[in-house]
Amino acid sequence: MSQTNPHPKFSFSGLPIVSQEENRLQQQRAQVMTLANQGRYGAAIAELEQILQENPESASDYNNRGLMQFRLQHYQAAEQDYNRAIALDPRLDSAYNNRANCYAAQGQLAEAIADYQVALDFNPGNLRAWVNQGVTYRDLGLYDLAIENFDLVLVLGTRLRGRVYGERGRTYHLRGDWNLALADYQRSLDGLSNSFSARRYRRTVEAWRSELLNPSKIA
Template sequence: MKSLRTLANSKVKQGDYNSAIALLTQLINLNPTSASDYNNRGLLYFQSGQAYKALFDYNQALRIDPRLDSAYNNRANYYASVGQLAEALTDYEQAIDLNPGNIRTWINQAITFRELGLYDLALENLDMALMLGCLEDHVYAQRGRTYHLRGDWNCAISDYQKALKCLPLSGSSDSLRKKVENWINDLLKPLKA
C-alpha cells in the first residue's frame, strides 16, 4: 500500500490527477477505513473540478475519523467555493479546534471572513497564522489583500512587499507572485492616472 501511495503522490506532482485518483481508489478498495485516503482523493476530485465527488469523499473521511482536521478544512473549502460561507466557517472552526496549528485553515477562514466583509476577524486570523510561523508569503499576501479591500492602503503595500520578498523568484509560487503583483498594480492604478 505504501508504494501505491508513493506512486499517487508522484502522479499528483506530475499533474496527473486522474491517475492519482485511480491509485487512491485502489488504496481505498484495499483499506476502506482509511480516512486520509478518502480525504486525499476528495482533494484531487476538488482540484480537478469534480466538486460533488469531493464532498462525498470528505464526508466519508469524517464519518471514519471525525477528528481529521484536514478533512474539515477541505470540506470548508468546498463550501466556500459554492457560496455556502456559513457552513465553511463552521468547518474551519472545527478544524482549528482540532488542530490550532493548521495554518492553511487559519488562512482559508480569514479569506472567508474577508469575503463576508469581516475584515477585522480576517486580520486576527492572519495575525495568528503569522505567529505560527509558516507560509509567511501566503499570509502576507492575504493580509495585504485584506488591508487593501478595507482601505488601509499603506498597510496593504507593506504586506504585499513582504509577500514578494518572501516568495521565490520562480517555481511553484509563480501564481501567487503574479496575483500579488496584480493587486499592487490595482492599488496603485488610481495614483498613476
C-alpha cells in the same frame, strides 16, 4: 502458552520493519504527492482510486482524493470524499478544513466558517484552517477578524508566510489601507517558493498588486 510480543520488531538500522505491502503503499502515496505538485490531479485521483480499492477504510486517502477533486473544481465529488473521510475518522481536522474550502468555493460561507472552527477545535495548530477561515471572514467583509487570523498564523509559524502575507495584503487592500497592502504583497512575493502551487499563487498576488498600482487598467 505463547504471548504476542507487545514491542514492534526493529531492523538493525533501528527502524521498524516495513512489509512489502506497506512499502508499496508508501510509494504510491509519494507518487500521489508528486503528481499533485505537478498539477496532474486526474492522474493523482487514478492512483488514489487504486489505493482505496485495497484500503477502503483509509480516511486520509479519501481526504486526499477529495483534495484532488477540489483542485479540478469537482466540488460535489470532493465533498462526498470529505464526508466519507470524516465518517471514518471524525477527528480528522484536515478533512473539516478541506470540506470548508468546498463550502466556501460554492458560496456557502457560514457552513465554511463552522467547519473551519471544528478543524481548529480539534487542532489549534492547523495553520491552513486559520488562513482559510481568515479568507472567508474577508469574503464576508469582516476585515478585522480576517486580519486577526492572519496575524495569529504569522505568530504560530513560518511555513505559510508567503501565502499569509498575500492574503493579509489583500485584506488591507480591500479595507483601504493601501500602503500596508503593498508592503504585504511584496513580502508575499519575496517569501513564495518555486513549487507549482506557489507559482500559481504568485500570479494572483501580482494581479492584486497591479490592480492597486494601476486601477485604471482594471476592466
